[in-house]
Amino acid sequence: MNTTLITGASSGIGAAFARKLAARGRNVFLVARSEDKLIALCNELGRLTSIRAQYLALDLRHPNAGAQLFEETKKRELEIDMLINNAGFGSMGDFVKLDLNHELEMIQLNISALVDLTQRFLGPMRDRNRGTIINVASTAGFQAVPYMATYAATKAFVLSFSEALWEENRAHGVHVMALCPGVTETNFFEAAGIDRPPMRTIQTPEEVVETALRALRREKSTVISGWTNLLTVEAERFFPRSFVTKVAGKALRSRFEE
Numbered sequence: 001m002n003t004t005l006i007t008g009a010s011s012g013i014g015a016a017f018a019r020k021l022a023a024r025g026r027n028v029f030l031v032a033r034s035e036d037k038l039i040a041l042c043n044e045l046g047r048l049t050s051i052r053a054q055y056l057a058l059d060l061r062h063p064n065a066g067a068q069l070f071e072e073t074k075k076r077e078l079e080i081d082m083l084i085n086n087a088g089f090g091s092m093g094d095f096v097k098l099d100l101n102h103e104l105e106m107i108q109l110n111i112s113a114l115v116d117l118t119q120r121f122l123g124p125m126r127d128r129n130r131g132t133i134i135n136v137a138s139t140a141g142f143q144a145v146p147y148m149a150t151y152a153a154t155k156a157f158v159l160s161f162s163e164a165l166w167e168e169n170r171a172h173g174v175h176v177m178a179l180c181p182g183v184t185e186t187n188f189f190e191a192a193g194i195d196r197p198p199m200r201t202i203q204t205p206e207e208v209v210e211t212a213l214r215a216l217r218r219e220k221s222t223v224i225s226g227w228t229n230l231l232t233v234e235a236e237r238f239f240p241r242s243f244v245t246k247v248a249g250k251a252l253r254s255r256f257e258e
């Protein structure tokens with residue numbers, strides 16, 4: 001059964017992808033830790049559409065989670081022709097004072113799990129000469145972000161990794177794309193224990209998903225969601241990287257240093 005696998009599908013951008021793709025007639029396989037939310041979403045999608053919505057409650061920080069998830073799709077005889085690597089979290093603060101385990105777990109989820117799932121599902125897609133992988137990066141991946149150092153670096157990895165795989169795979173029928181949202185109205189900030197930045201340009205998860213699906217049709221390697229976010233990233237290219245880093249650091253320094 002042709003199915004889209006979405007990680008981090010219990011809320012925010014992942015749940016918005018699930019609703020939008022189900023409405024377009026795609027079967028979905030939803031993964032996150034919160035079983036109650038996944039059951040509720042599968043029930044909602046089952047009521048509204050004729051597609052098959054399934055879930056697996058799984059903590060993707062565990063090193064063997066990718067293998068477990070891949071085996072589960074084989075057991076359920078799902079043909080994953082679209083993978084959306086969306087699960088991720090962030091943290092904020094003076095790096096030296098942050099919980100090291102939490103930072104390492106972020107690398108495990110935002111980077112290692114994404115690389116693991118990408119390789120496992122890319123192989124069968126290449127064999128079929130058909131498939132799509134969306135890796136959720138961030139506008140934070142285009143520059144260093146002081147006081148969000150690890151998070152921004154994980155997203156820089158996702159961006160670079162996805163662009164490289166876009167080029168490696170486009171002649172093989174597989175489209176790999178990095179999706180770069182800016183500040184989006186989701187549980188992200190609450191999960192990270194930080195206040196949402198006071199910006200006027202906050203997008204909804206539905207707007208981010210619309211942008212991603214439009215960009216897929218245009219076979220783009222990377223898409224930045226939101227005009228203001230796009231203009232900000234483009235404008236930063238005209239300044240030395242150290243200047244951009246200093247400006248970003250200045251905006252947050254007073255919150256984290258006495």
Ligand SMILES: NC(=O)c1ccc[n+]([C@@H]2O[C@H](COP(=O)([O-])OP(=O)(O)OC[C@H]3O[C@@H](n4cnc5c(N)ncnc54)[C@H](OP(=O)(O)O)[C@@H]3O)[C@@H](O)[C@H]2O)c1
Nearest residue numbers: 008010011012013032033034060088138183184186187188
């Ligand atoms: N919101 C923004 O401003 C923003 C901006 C740029 C990029 N992004 C990126 O967008 C992606 C989605 O985040 P969001 O904004 O939609 O935030 P969100 O509402 O907090 O969603 C995060 C999702 O990841 C899942 N998740 C977290 N830890 C997990 C784990 N260990 N194993 C499996 N699933 C896990 C969460 O579900 P459970 O808690 O149930 O596991 C949830 O479904 C992330 O990669 C984030 O970095 C967000």
